[in-house]
Amino acid sequence: MTTPQPLSAVSKTALAVARVRALESAAGSPLFTDPYAAAFVAASDEPIRPQHRPGPLATALMRQTVLRTRFYDDRLVGSGCDQVVVLAAGLDTRAYRLPWPAGVRLYELDLPPVFAFKHRVLAAEGAAPRCERTAVPADLLTPGWADRLVGAGFDPARPTAWLIEGLLVYLTAEEAATLLTTVGELSAPASRLALERGRSGKTVVDDPSVAHITSLWKGGLGTGTAGWLAAHGWSTEEHPLHAVAAHYGRPMANPSGTGFITALRTAPSAP
Template sequence: MSAVSKTALAVARVRAHESAAGNALFDDPYAAAFLAAAGEQMRKPTSPGPLATALRFQTVIRTRFYDDELIRSGHAQVVLLAAGLDTRAYRLPWPSGTRLYELDLPPVLEFKHGVLAAQSAAPRCDRTAVAADLLRPTWADRLVDAGFDATRPTAWLVEGLLVYLTAEEAATLLTTVGDLSAPGSRLALERGRSGRTRLDDPSVAHITALWKGGLGAGTADWLDAHGWRSEAHPLDTVAACYGRPMGNPSGTGFITAVRTSR
């Protein structure tokens, strides 16, 4: 897998630890299996830096927030872009008739399928995996060829992806999402970080070195100017709603958006 794809293992480790903790915000019964299959260990870093701690916290909160957002959308067509080692198709209580598409690079999907097959995992919805490179325009054609219906409202999730793209790449990707989205479609993604974020944390340098910034703090403004109506969800507000109050607001968080026009 590519360096960016391998960051999915770090996210799986966070989900595994949260699932094993008391009073967990979610349960991912397959996260630990991904780590074992990759030869990774479950133990937490002994001395994580401040950014590593903040990223783990945000990952836990965003997992639960996106879980709730996807189910709350009520849409029977769901697309997870850069799905990585996401197991929502297998662990969420999807309404009958839900059709879910997962897009990612072939090595990621092959690894994922092997682990889930070994666990005898069965999806709780109609799941379709689509091997595609999201930096190539052909990903939209592959999605449509797999059965995606652009005339139906869709719940889109772009989790943890845009920060690894340039502003141009992020805009191109979201433009394609908009072209595929019928009015009423919903989109969930992270609110971009500002340029003031300190990245000098050696414990996660292998991850932050891959960041290109995406659309940064202007993500919501871009969406509002391109046929979406966005709403910001600050991390500290969301975390408090889940009983995980933060000591200091971080300025990060999430965005949900509703498609208003093509």
């Protein structure tokens, strides 16, 4: 029997996200329901309830995670694209829980150990995807991931809905720009992209309860993410977190200026 490879430190953050989704799913009047999130947490032998009281940043991150889950759910299902790509998919279960239009093909990319853990849990739960789903094991920090995606059936000539959820903050500015450049090269006109706006390092609160996560942050493109996209063939729209929160009936202050970006590919893909 092959011994499962351990998850990397960054990959383990997907368990924290699954824990938030599990808590929201069990709450009254949840913004979404993820029937598999609790199973991921249980399989990891980590409790759903945190052992220590969350600090201010931990609380803010949990609220942002809930809001971004529903925000991205709505953007992907309503994108009008029949080709969807989720980068650094982690323990995402959108292929299994969302009401996808007929004909949608969804690709997930992440590291092999993540998929091994994820597929083991989903198989135990008897989960079945609600669209055509293809898992593509790949390292997004290497140039080969684009070839792997195309080799799995992805068509760069078709408009695509891309999701980059919770990833760029763990990359350097150079790594983030390289990743987004490749996404642009794979994106036909009318493709759509959803991702976080990025935060200023000056707004990060010292919170020991999430130090195991924030210590991994490298910042990505920060608050310059939308500007970078606009300069590289995308028409962007920013969605401040407080506005998204109000839209979903969860009003909150947003002193850090965080939020989300949606973008439409306007320039043709590189040859």
